[in-house]
Amino acid sequence: MKRYICFTGGAQAETRDTDVAIIGSGLAGMYAAYHLNPSLRRVVFTKNTLETSSSSLAQGGIAAVTERDDNFTLHFEDTIKAGAGLCNPAAVRVIVEEGPAEINELIKLGANFDLDSEGRLLTTREGGHGMNRILHAGGDATGLEMVRTLEKTVKGMPNVLIRENAFVSDVITDEYGVRGLMSFEDGRWILYRTNHVIIATGGLGQIYRYTTNPVVATGDGFALALRAGAELADMEFIQFHPTALYTKESRNTQCFLISEAVRGEGGILLNEAGERFMKGRHPLAELAPRDIVAREIYREIQKQKLPYVLLDITSKSKDFLVKRFPTIYNTCLSHGIDMAKDPIPVGPVQHFMMGGVKTDLWGRTNIDGLLACGETACTGVHGANRLASNSTLECLVFGRRCANTINSGFKKRGGGVPVPCDTDCAGTVAGTEEKIIDLKGIMVKYCGIVRNADDLSRGIERVREMLCGIESACLKGVREMELYNMATVALQVLLSAYARKESVGAHYRIDQERL
Incomplete structure (x- = not known):
C-alpha cells in the first residue's frame, strides 16, 4: 500500500x-x-x-x-x-x-x-x-x-x-x-x-x-x-437499506432512498403475487431492523421474476403523502408512480x-x-x-x-513540514472508469447482502489483482486517486467479512446459516 x-x-x-x-x-x-x-x-x-x-x-x-x-x-x-x-x-x-x-x-x-x-x-x-x-x-x-x-x-x-x-x-x-x-x-x-x-x-x-x-x-x-x-x-x-426506488438509471450511480418512515406511517411490503411477506417473518413486520427486512426482500426477489418488491402506502391519502413525504412523492411522480395510487417498486441497496x-x-x-x-x-x-x-x-x-x-x-503548530510525494511511481492508470465499474461489480457479486467464504475469497483475489495493477502507477488526477481509495477500502471490507465466520447483524454468512 x-x-x-x-x-x-x-x-x-x-x-x-x-x-x-x-x-x-x-x-x-x-x-x-x-x-x-x-x-x-x-x-x-x-x-x-x-x-x-x-x-x-x-x-x-x-x-x-x-x-x-x-x-x-x-x-x-x-x-x-x-x-x-x-x-x-x-x-x-x-x-x-x-x-x-x-x-x-x-x-x-x-x-x-x-x-x-x-x-x-x-x-x-x-x-x-x-x-x-x-x-x-x-x-x-x-x-x-x-x-x-x-x-x-x-x-x-x-x-x-x-x-x-x-x-x-x-x-x-x-x-x-x-x-x-x-x-x-x-x-x-x-x-x-x-x-x-x-x-x-x-x-x-x-x-x-x-x-x-x-x-x-x-x-x-x-x-x-x-x-x-x-x-x-x-x-x-455494511448496512443495506431495504427500500430504494428501483430504476435502471440508478445502476453504478446513486439510488433514491424511500425512507423507512414510509413504512413507519403504515407502508407494507408485497411480493409480485401481492402477498404481504413480512407478516409472520418478524414480530415488528415491516418495522423489523434493516438487516432483517433487507434479507427478506432479497429472499422474495430470488423466488420471483421481478427484480424488486412493492412498497404499498395507498392506504394514505394524497394530501397526507404530499405533506409528509414531499420529496419522495415528487420523485416517484417523476418516474410515473403516484404513491397515493400505485405501489412503489423497491429493493435493498448499500446504505x-x-x-x-x-x-x-x-x-x-x-x-x-x-x-x-x-x-x-x-x-x-x-x-x-x-x-x-x-x-x-x-x-x-x-x-x-x-x-x-x-x-x-490544542497544540500550536511548530517547525517545517516536508511536502510528501509518491516518488516511486511510474506510468499512469489506464481505463480508470472501467476499473471503477468493475470494482462495483466485484463488491455486489462477492460481498453483498448474503455472503460465503468462496465468494469472499474470489472477491479478495480480484481486488488484489486490481490494486497490483495500479499500485506502482502515478495517480495524476482525482478520479485515479478515488479509484485507489475505493479499491483499498473494498479490500478491507472483503478481508473483514472473510475473517468473521459467523452471521451477525448486517453481516450474513450463508455458508454458516443457510437461507
Whole structure:
C-alpha cells in the first residue's frame, strides 16, 4: 500500500497554515467546525460543493428522546438490540443521553423541525424503534434542513475557511503525530500545515453498484486514515437499506432512498403475487431492523421474476403523502408512480457503514492529532447493524466531542513540514472508469447482502489483482486517486467479512446459516 498518493510531478506546492483541518462538509464535520473555539483558525475541505453530502440526503429524521412516554433506557435498549449485541454500551449511552441537547442546540440555531398542532416536536417511528422518537423536518427533508442550518451558521463565523472542490489525498504524519495534509485544488497541490485533523468524509457506498450514497462517497476518509497508520474496525458491517426506488438509471450511480418512515406511517411490503411477506417473518413486520427486512426482500426477489418488491402506502391519502413525504412523492411522480395510487417498486441497496476509523468516545484515533466522527468513524455505537436515524444523532454528538477534544488539548503548530510525494511511481492508470465499474461489480457479486467464504475469497483475489495493477502507477488526477481509495477500502471490507465466520447483524454468512 502506498504511504502517500499525492503526485506533484516536481511542481512546487503552496504552503498554508491552519489550526484545525476538517475533511468533510456533512453534518458531523460542520457541527465540529461550529463547536471549535472561535479563536482557532479552521479550514473545512469538501471535494465537491458544500451542500454535497450524505447528510443532506437524510430523509427519515433524527432519533432522540423527546416524548413523555419515552426514556433513555428504551432508546438504549432498542439500539443495543438492533446492533445484535455488538454495540459499545458506553458509546450508545453517550448518543442517547447527549442527543436531546444537540437537538435543542440546532433549534436555537434556526433548524425548523416539524411540529404538531400544539407546537410540540412531531415524532414518528421507524424500524427497530419501540417508541415514536424520530424527529423530522420538511416532511422528508430532515438532513437538508440540519445541514443548511449549520452551513449558514458556520459561514458566518470568524476564522472559518471553506475550500470547495478540494480533494484531500493524504494526512501527513511523523513519529509525533499529525503534521498536515495535502489538498488538490484547481489543478494544483497545496500543503496545509496543522497538528489537528478531523476526518468526517462520510461513507463508502460508491464501491457498490447500487447505493443511496452520493457519487462523492468513495471511501476517501477510510483510505487516507489507513495510510496514515490509523486502525480500522468492523469493516464487514455494511448496512443495506431495504427500500430504494428501483430504476435502471440508478445502476453504478446513486439510488433514491424511500425512507423507512414510509413504512413507519403504515407502508407494507408485497411480493409480485401481492402477498404481504413480512407478516409472520418478524414480530415488528415491516418495522423489523434493516438487516432483517433487507434479507427478506432479497429472499422474495430470488423466488420471483421481478427484480424488486412493492412498497404499498395507498392506504394514505394524497394530501397526507404530499405533506409528509414531499420529496419522495415528487420523485416517484417523476418516474410515473403516484404513491397515493400505485405501489412503489423497491429493493435493498448499500446504505451505511457501521465500521470505520477506530476512535474512542472523544473522536481520537491511535494517531496523535487525528480524529474522526460521523459515518467515517467507528466508536462501536452501531454494533453490527445501525438503528434507524441514529446516524444523524451520532454526527452531532461525536462532532461536538471531536471539537471539545481539540479545544481542551490544542497544540500550536511548530517547525517545517516536508511536502510528501509518491516518488516511486511510474506510468499512469489506464481505463480508470472501467476499473471503477468493475470494482462495483466485484463488491455486489462477492460481498453483498448474503455472503460465503468462496465468494469472499474470489472477491479478495480480484481486488488484489486490481490494486497490483495500479499500485506502482502515478495517480495524476482525482478520479485515479478515488479509484485507489475505493479499491483499498473494498479490500478491507472483503478481508473483514472473510475473517468473521459467523452471521451477525448486517453481516450474513450463508455458508454458516443457510437461507
